[in-house]
Amino acid sequence: MGKKSKINYKVFIRLLSYWKSYKTLFFISILTTVLLAIPGPIRPKIIGQMVGKYIIDSKNPNELLFWTLIVIGLLVLEAGLRFLSSYFSNLFAQSIIRDLRKQLMSHILTFRIKYFDKTPVGTLITRVVSDLEAITEVFSSGMIAVAGELISLFFAISLMFYTNWALTLLVLLPIPLLILATRIFARMIRKSYQQEAVQVTTLNVFVQERITGMSIVQLFNRRERELDNFKEINKGHRQAHIKAIGANSIFFPVVELLSSLSIACLLVWGALKTQGKTAVEIRLEFGEIIAFILWVHMLFRPIRMLADKFNILQRGTVRAERVFEIIDLEDNIQNSGSNKNCDFDASIRFDHLFFAYNHEDWVLKDINLKIEAGTTVAFVGATGAGKSSLVNLLGRFYEHQKGDIYLGETKLSQIDLNYLRKNIAIVLQDVFLFSGTVLDNITLGNKDISREDVIEASKSVGVHEFIMKLPKGYDSEVGENGGALSTGQRQLLSFVRAFVYNPHILILDEATSSVDNESEELIQKATEKLTKGRTSIVIAHRLSTIKNADKIVVLDKGEIKEQGTHAELLKHGGFYKTLYEMQFSED
Numbered sequence: 001m002g003k004k005s006k007i008n009y010k011v012f013i014r015l016l017s018y019w020k021s022y023k024t025l026f027f028i029s030i031l032t033t034v035l036l037a038i039p040g041p042i043r044p045k046i047i048g049q050m051v052g053k054y055i056i057d058s059k060n061p062n063e064l065l066f067w068t069l070i071v072i073g074l075l076v077l078e079a080g081l082r083f084l085s086s087y088f089s090n091l092f093a094q095s096i097i098r099d100l101r102k103q104l105m106s107h108i109l110t111f112r113i114k115y116f117d118k119t120p121v122g123t124l125i126t127r128v129v130s131d132l133e134a135i136t137e138v139f140s141s142g143m144i145a146v147a148g149e150l151i152s153l154f155f156a157i158s159l160m161f162y163t164n165w166a167l168t169l170l171v172l173l174p175i176p177l178l179i180l181a182t183r184i185f186a187r188m189i190r191k192s193y194q195q196e197a198v199q200v201t202t203l204n205v206f207v208q209e210r211i212t213g214m215s216i217v218q219l220f221n222r223r224e225r226e227l228d229n230f231k232e233i234n235k236g237h238r239q240a241h242i243k244a245i246g247a248n249s250i251f252f253p254v255v256e257l258l259s260s261l262s263i264a265c266l267l268v269w270g271a272l273k274t275q276g277k278t279a280v281e282i283r284l285e286f287g288e289i290i291a292f293i294l295w296v297h298m299l300f301r302p303i304r305m306l307a308d309k310f311n312i313l314q315r316g317t318v319r320a321e322r323v324f325e326i327i328d329l330e331d332n333i334q335n336s337g338s339n340k341n342c343d344f345d346a347s348i349r350f351d352h353l354f355f356a357y358n359h360e361d362w363v364l365k366d367i368n369l370k371i372e373a374g375t376t377v378a379f380v381g382a383t384g385a386g387k388s389s390l391v392n393l394l395g396r397f398y399e400h401q402k403g404d405i406y407l408g409e410t411k412l413s414q415i416d417l418n419y420l421r422k423n424i425a426i427v428l429q430d431v432f433l434f435s436g437t438v439l440d441n442i443t444l445g446n447k448d449i450s451r452e453d454v455i456e457a458s459k460s461v462g463v464h465e466f467i468m469k470l471p472k473g474y475d476s477e478v479g480e481n482g483g484a485l486s487t488g489q490r491q492l493l494s495f496v497r498a499f500v501y502n503p504h505i506l507i508l509d510e511a512t513s514s515v516d517n518e519s520e521e522l523i524q525k526a527t528e529k530l531t532k533g534r535t536s537i538v539i540a541h542r543l544s545t546i547k548n549a550d551k552i553v554v555l556d557k558g559e560i561k562e563q564g565t566h567a568e569l570l571k572h573g574g575f576y577k578t579l580y581e582m583q584f585s586e587d
Contacts, residue, residue, distance in 0.1 A: 008317050015138060015320050018096045025092040029144050032085040037152035039078040040298060041159050046071055048163075048291025085148070093139035100323070101132050107327055113397040114357065115329075121212075122205030127326055130200055131319035138316030146309045156298050164288060170265050171296055174258040178300075181258075182310075185251040192243035193315045197322065199237040206233050244311075259300040266292055339410060340419045344504035345373050346408030348394070348535065354402035355389055363389045365558045367403070371551070376536040378546035380579060381555035387539045390555070391507045394537070395424050425503035427530075429510040431490040433482030438467055439474040441482075442497045449500055457500040461526040463492045488522075495526040506536045543580050552576065 019026045050067050105128060160168040210217060210226055217226055266289060353367040364386045371377045379387040392398050393405060396417060405412040412420070433441045442457075443449040454474065458464040466489065470476035482490040498506060508527060524545065530536070540546040547566045554562040554575045561575045569576035 008321055011321050011324060012313070012317050014324065015135070015317070016143070018100065019092075019139075021099060022092055022095050025088055025095060029085065029088040029092050030147065032081055032088060033144050033148035034151055036078065036081040036085050037148050037155055039074040039081070040152055041156035041295070043071060043074055044156075044291040044294035044298065045159055045163065046074075047294060048287040048289075051287040051290045085144075089144045090140045092144075093136050096139055097132050097136045100135070101128060104128060104132070104323060104327060107329075111329075112399070113392070120205040120209065122208035123201055124326075125208065126201045126204045127323055130204070131197070131323050134319040135316045135323065137312045138320070143313065146313070149309065153299065156295055160292065160295050160299075163291065167266070167269065167288070167292055170269055171262045171292060171299070173265065174261050178255065178258050181251060181254045189244060189311050189314060192240060193311075193318050196237075196240040196244060196315075197318050199233075199240040203233055203237050206230060255300055259296060262296045262300070263293055266296065337413055337415045337417060337420070339415045342410045342415055343408050344423045345535075347372050348505070349406040350390075350403070351406060352403040353393070353400055353405065355386075355393060355398065355400040357398075360401075363558050364393075364400075367558075367560060369553060369560060369563070371535060371537065373535055374533060375550035376531050376538060376548075377551045377553060378538040378540050378549040379553050379555060380540050380543060380546070380576065381561075382579075384557075385555040386558040387555055388509055391426070391509060391537055391539060394505070394507065395421060395426060423504045424507065425498035425501055425505070426507040426509060427491075427494045427498050431482065431487075431494040433478050433485070433490055433493065435478070435480050437472075437475050437477060438470065438493065441478055441493060442474075442500060444497070446501075454496070454500055458496050461492075461495050461499050461529055462522055463496050463526065466492060466522070492522060492526065495530060499526075499530055504534060506530055506534055508536070508538045510539050510541045543583055554579070 046067055050064065050071075108124060108128075157168070157172075160171070206229070210230070217223060348371040350367045350369040353364055354362055355364040356362045367390065379390060381387055389398070393400050394412070396412065407415065439451060439454060442454050451474065455464060458467055467474060467476075476484075478484050478490075478493075482493075485493070508530075527538075527545075531538075538546055538549060546552060549566070551563060552566060552569055553560060554569070556575060562569055562572065564572065570580065
């Protein structure tokens with residue numbers, strides 16, 4: 001427990017290193033915080049003298065007015081410095097978090113698809129949003145605020161010793177107890193913040209998955225079951241927060257108790273010291289006691305605030321550990337290639353290729369295949385045969401373990417990753433559309449593609465008429481993940497998107513497997529237009545759609561069993577003929 005109860009200083013120091021990008025804001029924040037620590041401790045000294053010299057026996061009203069104005073001036077100065085300190089500290093914090101969030105998101109975008117296969121979306125949302133918001137407080141109200149409170153504390157104690165060292169020692173008697181309570185509190189709060197971080201992630205993941213899969217929840221009548229599951233997770237989330245609240249509820253009354261103990265000692269000391277003294281001496285003693293009472297409040301407030309700020313630092317450090325785990329994760333596709341001038345109108349060759357998602361549980365085994373430039377090759381086979389895995393390797397969404405893939409005489413790994421993907425377009429079975437317009441989803445924000453280019457591509461593919469029937473044509477909103485469109489309509493938009501980017505290599509991954517007959521006819525025409533004059537790879541579920549392919553490759557359990565034209569494979573009477581007869585007997 002001892003080790004886990006402390007701040008991870010390695011992570012904390014790494015977090016602090018981001019200040020270098022905003023040195024001006026950092027120094028302004030520090031300067032205003034240091035200046036803010038000065039007026040507060042001075043006020044009790046002035047007020048004590050005012051009480052002792054001018055208020056109890058007010059013979060100098062002008063001097064009393066003068067010092068009153070001084071106190072008011074200090075309050076105004078303190079308010080101004082507090083505003084500047086808060087403003088620049090938060091500006092400094094938000095600037096750093098903006099950069100950190102950009103770094104995190106930029107790194108996530110480089111990850112292999114394999115990472116997203118095993119990592120819940122809610123986990124990443126928590127890292128990018130909730131965790132970084134918690135880290136913001138480390139800079140805005142944690143680190144700099146701690147420095148300010150320490151300076152204020154040091155300055156107040158210095159003035160107290162200067163005024164009366166014996167009385168200061170008396171007031172400071174409960175401090176060791178406060179330090180002990182703070183250490184115990186820090187351990188408790190660290191553990192509760194770790195539990196809170198876990199529960200926030202669990203809750204985000206659960207809510208994201210259930211809302212995304214709401215149709216399944218309702219279709220299988222799981223509303224009550226999922227609500228019960230949610231209640232359990234929500235209960236755990238509540239308990240994690242309650243533990244943190246409980247620690248605070250114990251600690252802060254302890255601080256108040258020790259503060260009251262210091263004041264009690266002070267009053268007892270004052271009562272004993274004033275016995276047998278003259279009225280003038282009593283007034284001076286009384287003014288000094290008033291000053292020390294104010295200092296005690298000022299002394300324990302920073303200590304209490306330090307504990308609070310320490311909580312913020314702990315919470316932020318716990319969240320920072322989770323963020324840095326992702327930033328440090330080397331699960332991205334290594335862009336080791338530098339070739340940006342290769343010929344994409346060359347043949348594609350798979351040479352003794354092996355691929356597995358997990359260790360040596362091979363999904364593809366010793367694949368040897370050549371795809372001639374400008375031809376259409378179709379892959380067929382049962383579910384799990386390795387069809388999608390094979391084409392995913394072309395886009396380097398996954399990395400193969402053995403063998404090589406060549407484009408002409410160039411290894412795929414030697415080609416710059418961005419350049420490679422710029423020349424390959426993939427139309428997937430499950431089309432993803434972003435919230436936005438039809439036009440935005442076709443261009444994907446590429447400013448080099450004009451509205452005219454999109455309209456021309458839509459007409460070429462045969463989709464223009466369907467788009468113009470939408471409420472606002474190309475400016476129609478498609479909804480979240482294209483929810484306002486049918487499956488066939490979303491598929492047609494993906495064809496236009498592929499066409500407008502004019503790729504050298506086109507991959508169609510079961511693009512007609514889940515559409516109606518009318519949409520399939522349109523998609524079939526779009527496919528003929530798209531595949532004309534370019535190297536095309538088609539993964540087919542419906543064998544009727546690939547009869548005219550230049551080559552059909554039959555996969556079974558990760559191995560190539562047959563290859564040839566439709567007529568050749570039927571004549572051969574092997575795997576393909578069996579698949580063909582099974583499918584058409586079902587129809």
